[in-house]
Amino acid sequence: MIQVKNLTKRYKEVEAVKGISFTVDQGTVFGLLGENGAGKTTTLRMIATMIKPTSGTALIDGKDLIKEPDNIRGKxxxxxxxxxxxxxxxxxxxxxxxxxxxxxxxxxxxxxxxxxxxxxxxxxxxxxxxxxxxxxxxxxxxxxxxxxxxxPQIMLLDEPTTGLDVTSVRIVHEFILDQKKEGKTILFSSHSMSEVEKLCDIVGIINKGKLVEVSTLDELKHKFKGNNLEDIFVELVGEKSEY
Structure with a gap:
C-alpha cells in the first residue's frame, strides 16, 4: 500500500507539487494523469526516495518516506x-x-x-x-x-509505454494487468487516455502540481454526466492542455 500525505516539492520560487494526498491499495492500479510539467514525475521520484520532499510524507508498505528511506527502497x-x-x-x-x-x-x-x-x-x-x-x-x-x-510488492512506472510500438504497448499492458492479479500495488503515470481507461482502478488527475480529482473511472463519468475521459480531463485542467 502507498499512502501519500500532503506531499510538496518546491524548487526556489516554483512549487512543482502542491500538497497532494492519495492512497493506492494493495492489488490496485492507480494512474496519475497529467500533461508535461504537471508534477507526475516529481511525485513519483519523491515516493521512490530519489528526491526529498519539501514537506509532507508518504507511507510505503507502512514505512515512512522521510524516516526510513533505506527500508523502502528494497520494497x-x-x-x-x-x-x-x-x-x-x-x-x-x-x-x-x-x-x-x-x-x-x-x-x-x-x-x-x-x-x-x-x-x-x-x-x-x-x-x-x-x-x-x-x-x-x-x-x-x-x-x-x-x-x-x-x-517488489510495489511498482512505480513513469510513462512506461511512451514511444513504444503497438505490439510492445500491448505486451506491457498485459504484464501490468498480470502483476495486478498477483496482488502488486502499481502506481504509474501516463499521457494516454485509452491506457488509463484500460488499466486503472483509480485515476488521479494532476494539474500544475495540484491533484484536482481522484476517483474511479465510473465515479468520474457519473460525476461528469457520462463524458469520456478526454472531455473530463479538458474540463478539469482547461483547454490549453496538449490533449
Whole structure:
C-alpha cells in the first residue's frame, strides 16, 4: 500500500507539487494523469526516495518516506521514462542480473526470475544478446524486467509505454494487468487516455502540481454526466492542455 500525505516539492520560487494526498491499495492500479510539467514525475521520484520532499510524507508498505528511506527502497520497483540507462555492452540477461545482485538476490533466484520475466515480456529471442543495438521497445522491456527482478510488492512506472510500438504497448499492458492479479500495488503515470481507461482502478488527475480529482473511472463519468475521459480531463485542467 502507498499512502501519500500532503506531499510538496518546491524548487526556489516554483512549487512543482502542491500538497497532494492519495492512497493506492494493495492489488490496485492507480494512474496519475497529467500533461508535461504537471508534477507526475516529481511525485513519483519523491515516493521512490530519489528526491526529498519539501514537506509532507508518504507511507510505503507502512514505512515512512522521510524516516526510513533505506527500508523502502528494497520494497519498490522503479521505472522512469526517457533514457533506459542500460549497459550497452552487456546482454539483456546480464543487465537484469546485475540489478538482481544489487538487490541482494542470489544467482540461482535471479536466473529463475529472469527466465520467467523473459517469457512474460516475450524477450526470449534476444535475452542473451547485447542491448546496444536493441530497439526502444526491446530496451524498455529489459528496463521493466530489471526494475522488478527482485519481485517488489510495489511498482512505480513513469510513462512506461511512451514511444513504444503497438505490439510492445500491448505486451506491457498485459504484464501490468498480470502483476495486478498477483496482488502488486502499481502506481504509474501516463499521457494516454485509452491506457488509463484500460488499466486503472483509480485515476488521479494532476494539474500544475495540484491533484484536482481522484476517483474511479465510473465515479468520474457519473460525476461528469457520462463524458469520456478526454472531455473530463479538458474540463478539469482547461483547454490549453496538449490533449
Amino acid at each position: 519498490i520497483g522503479i521505472l522512469f521514462g526517457g533514457d533506459t540507462g542500460l549497459y550497452d555492452r552487456l546482454t539483456a540477461r546480464e543487465n537484469i542480473e546485475y540489478f538482481g545482485l544489487l538487490n541482494g538476490m542470489n544467482k540461482s533466484d535471479i536466473s529463475k526470475r529472469i527466465d520467467m520475466l523473459s517469457k512474460k515480456l516475450e524477450m526470449e529471442e534476444y535475452i542473451d544478446r547485447r542491448v546496444g543495438k536493441f530497439s526502444k521497445g526491446m530496451k524498455q522491456k529489459v528496463s521493466i524486467a530489471r526494475s522488478i527482478v527482485h519481485n
